[in-house]
Amino acid sequence: MITLEYLLIGIGVGLVTSAPVGPVNIMAIKHAAQQGFGKGVTVAFGAVVADTIYAALAVFSVSAVTTFVTGQEDLIKALGGLLLLGFGLRVYFSHPHMEPGEGGASALTDMVAAFLLTVTNPGVILGFVAILGGLGTWRPVAGDHLGALSMVAGVTCGAMLWWCAICWLVSHMTGRIDDTWLERANHIAGALLVVFAVGLYVDLLVRWVL
Template sequence: MASYLLKGILIGLLFGLPAGAIGAMTVQRTWSFGFKAGLLTGLGSSAADCLYAVIGAFGFTLVSDFLLQRQTIINILGGGLILMMGLRLICKKSEICAAQVKAAGKAGMFLSSFVIGIANPAAILTFLFAFSYFGIAGVAEPTDGISLVCGVFIGTYLWWGTLSAAACAVKKKTGSRSLRYMNKVFGWILVLFGTASFFRLLL
């Protein structure tokens, strides 16, 4: 049981390293609204990762087949959401962005990153490959599967917490830059990620 937990933590850390669009969102929200905002954004991504880890660990083939067969349309929706969020950051004033985030609240920060994280059904295959690489061909006991999934959550959330803390530290050292300027920078990063997701589909 403990070995499954440790393997899950390591897989979660490795899985979180390619930060992607959610990484940009985490840094932007930490920079704009503080450490807790970054943690909430990362929590949504970790929840999405855990859902796919559950499907992979317990072999829910009906669910995985259903999602993988529809991954093109799911990826289009996810890429469109990322693109829209990036364009909104570029176009809106900092005061408007702050008001929108305040209106959306904590649930909005969590849900936005959860939806983007869940819009990547291929993550199931990545988890299956990771489980196989670490010698987890199948989960014999439910407790082992739960330990594995808990480890994945801990590992991914450690990564998002570290990224949020790093963003806070950089902000303190570089001083307070224009919020509107930083929103535009992160907005363009999100636009690039959103555009790249459509190019991947074309290729």
């Protein structure tokens, strides 16, 4: 597989893993709504750095143990699919809430908070391992460092693309962002995670049947 394909796959992973609305999204949305696009992206950058670190750990660890992963691919897909299914359903049925009002912490302070919230969340690394481990032949093989770096770069680009898009949208929709809007965003993100999980099980079923 060429490096460009790994980059595009990473972008997709970055988009999917950044979309669920949680504390970091709400902080970024509040700053974008109250102080503009730049402040919202500043907050989100903390989460992007944490995502990049975990994506690198997941990609390179998966690449380094390709022989083991290949031998246990069905088990990894089954467990990863279960994890993603549960996470997707939790995201879909969650009820995020954004407190109104001005003030609060600065964008730089919340950027650090966003990094800490993301890097200390075990669900993040488990999510990356589940998704990247379930890619099968679509992930870099052991020794393909350029492919692994391309996929990690793609995750970073995908995450930044999500945050830039959401902060730009919010900064142009000040006054329209409410809990209902956040729930709809989670419905989309949760549904995508569930679809990915179902796709893993469909792939397993096809392989077992054939």
